[in-house]
Amino acid sequence: MSTGLENINTLNTQDDLKKQVYQILETVLDPEVPVLSVVDLGIIRDVQILAPPSGGGGGWGVEVFVTPTYSGCPAIDIINVHIRMALLQHGFKEIRITQLLSPAWTTDWISEAGREKLKAYGIAPPHYRQSVCTPEAFQAEEAIQCPLCQSYNTRLVSQFGSTACKALYQCNDCKEPFDYFKCH
Amino acid sequence: MDTIRLNYILHLADNALILGHRNSEWCGHGPVLEQDIAISNIALDGLGQARNFYQSAATIAGNGATEDSLAYLRDVIDFKNCLLAEVPNGDWAQTILRQFFFSAYQYLLYTKLQQSNDGQLAAIAEKSLKEVSYHLRWSSEWVIRLGDGTEESRTRIGNALEFLWPYTGELCLPAGYELDAASNGYGVDVSSLQSDWHQRVSSVLEEATLAVPETGWMQSGGKQGRHTEHLGYILAEMQYLQRAYPGAEW
Numbered sequence: 519m520s521t522g523l524e525n526i527n528t529l530n531t532q533d534d535l536k537k538q539v540y541q542i543l544e545t546v547l548d549p550e551v552p553v554l555s556v557v558d559l560g561i562i563r564d565v566q567i568l569a570p571p572s573g574g575g576g577g578w579g580v581e582v583f584v585t586p587t588y589s590g591c592p593a594i595d596i597i598n599v600h601i602r603m604a605l606l607q608h609g610f611k612e613i614r615i616t617q618l619l620s621p622a623w624t625t626d627w628i629s630e631a632g633r634e635k636l637k638a639y640g641i642a643p644p645h646y647r648q649s650v651c652t653p654e655a656f657q658a659e660e661a662i663q664c665p666l667c668q669s670y671n672t673r674l675v676s677q678f679g680s681t682a683c684k685a686l687y688q689c690n691d692c693k694e695p696f697d698y699f700k701c702h
Numbered sequence: 703m704d705t706i707r708l709n710y711i712l713h714l715a716d717n718a719l720i721l722g723h724r725n726s727e728w729c730g731h732g733p734v735l736e737q738d739i740a741i742s743n744i745a746l747d748g749l750g751q752a753r754n755f756y757q758s759a760a761t762i763a764g765n766g767a768t769e770d771s772l773a774y775l776r777d778v779i780d781f782k783n784c785l786l787a788e789v790p791n792g793d794w795a796q797t798i799l800r801q802f803f804f805s806a807y808q809y810l811l812y813t814k815l816q817q818s819n820d821g822q823l824a825a826i827a828e829k830s831l832k833e834v835s836y837h838l839r840w841s842s843e844w845v846i847r848l849g850d851g852t853e854e855s856r857t858r859i860g861n862a863l864e865f866l867w868p869y870t871g872e873l874c875l876p877a878g879y880e881l882d883a884a885s886n887g888y889g890v891d892v893s894s895l896q897s898d899w900h901q902r903v904s905s906v907l908e909e910a911t912l913a914v915p916e917t918g919w920m921q922s923g924g925k926q927g928r929h930t931e932h933l934g935y936i937l938a939e940m941q942y943l944q945r946a947y948p949g950a951e952w
C-alpha cells in the first residue's frame with residue numbers, strides 16, 4: 519500500500535505525529551462501505567502518541583481508541599487489523615487498539631466529507647438524529663432523498679438492510695432500490 | 703471472585719446469546735428476503751451484545767475464562783437465560799411475538815442499566831439500547847400487522863400469544879442475584895419494570911386487536927438454570943464445534 523505519506527521517523531513533535539496518525543487512518547477504509555475511511559465514519563475517538571521506551575532500541579508507539587458502530591458489527595476485527603497494519607507500515611512500533619463503548623457511536627459523527635462520499639457512492643447519507651430513532655410503531659417516516667435522481671418521493675422497504683448500519687429504500691420516481699445509512 | 707456479579711452479567715449475556723441464536727436459525731428461511739435479512743440483523747445485534755457482556759464477565763471469572771469459553775463450554779444448568787429466549791421459533795408469528803415481548807423488556811432494562819455504577823455495564827446498556835429500539839419498533843409493527851391482518855395471520859399470532867404468554871412472567875420476576883445486583887447499584891430490579899412492560903405490551907396488542915391475556919400461572923426457573931428440554935438441543939448444536947475440536951478457529 520503506497521499512501522505518499524512520509525515515514526513517521528522524520529517527524530519529531532507529538533502534535534505532528536498525531537496529525538500524521540490521522541492522515542494514515544484516512545487511508546484505512548470501512549470494508550463494508552469502502553468509500554468511507556474509519557475517520558469519516560467517526561469511529562476513531564482519540565489518538566495518543568506513546569513515547570519510545572527509555573534506553574533506546576524502540577520507536578514511537580501509538581494508542582488508538584476505536585468505538586464499534588453496532589455491537590455485532592462483523593467488520594470491527596478486520597478494521598482493527600487494517601489500522602494496525604497501516605500504522606506499522608509507517609514506522610510505529612508499539613500499537614495499542616482500545617475499544618470504547620461509551621459514548622455510543624452515532625451517525626451524527628460521520629463527517630461532512632463522508633456524507634458526500636456516501637451519496638456519490640449511491641448510498642443515501644444519514645439524516646441528523648431525530649425522533650425517528652424511537653421504538654414507536656408506524657411512526658411518520660423521514661423523507662429520504664434518492665441518491666440517483668434526487669427525488670424525495672421514496673419509500674421504506676425495510677429498516678434492516680445488507681449490513682447492520684443500513685435500511686432498504688426504493689425511489690417511487692426512478693424506481694431505483696437503494697441503501698440508506700440509517701440514523702443511529 | 704464476585705460470584706453474584708458474575709452470575710448477573712452471565713444472565714444478561716445468556717439472554718442475548720440464546721435469543722440471538724434462536725433468531726439466527728431463520729437465516730436463509732425467512733418468509734421473504736427483506737424479513738430474512740431483518741431477523742438475521744437482529745440476531746447479529748444479539749450476538750454482539752452477548753459478546754460485550756461475556757467479555758465483561760470473563761474479567762470477573764478470571765482463571766483463563768474468555769468470551770468463548772463462557773459461551774461454548776458451560777452446560778445447560780449453568781445458563782441463566784429466561785425460558786422465553788429458548789422456546790422454539792415455531793412459525794413467523796411465534797418468533798415475532800417472542801421478539802416483541804423480549805425487546806419490550808430489554809428496552810426498559812437497558813434504559814435503567816445505563817445508570818449502573820459498573821461503568822462497563824452502563825456502556826454496554828447505552829450501546830445496546832439503540833439497537834433494541836429498532837428491534838422493538840420492527841417487532842411491534844409486525845405484531846400489529848399480523849393481529850389486524852388476515853384470518854390466517856390472526857389465528858397464528860393468537861396461537862402464539864396463548865403459547866408464549868406463560869413464559870413472560872419470568873422476565874420481571876427477579877432472581878436472587880438480580881436483587882443483589884440492584885441493591886449494590888450495578889443492576890436493575892426487574893420487578894420495577896413490570897407495569898411499564900405490561901402497559902407497552904397491552905397497547906400494541908390492543909392496536910393489533912388482540913385481547914391481552916389474563917395473568918395466570920407463569921413458568922419460571924431459567925434464571926436459576928432450570929431449563930426447558932429445548933436448551934440442551936440449542937447448546938448441542940451451538941457448542942458442538944468447540945467441544946469436538948477445542949480451540950478451533952476460523
Ligand SMILES: [Zn+2]
Nearest residue numbers: 664667689692
Ligand atoms: Zn430516484
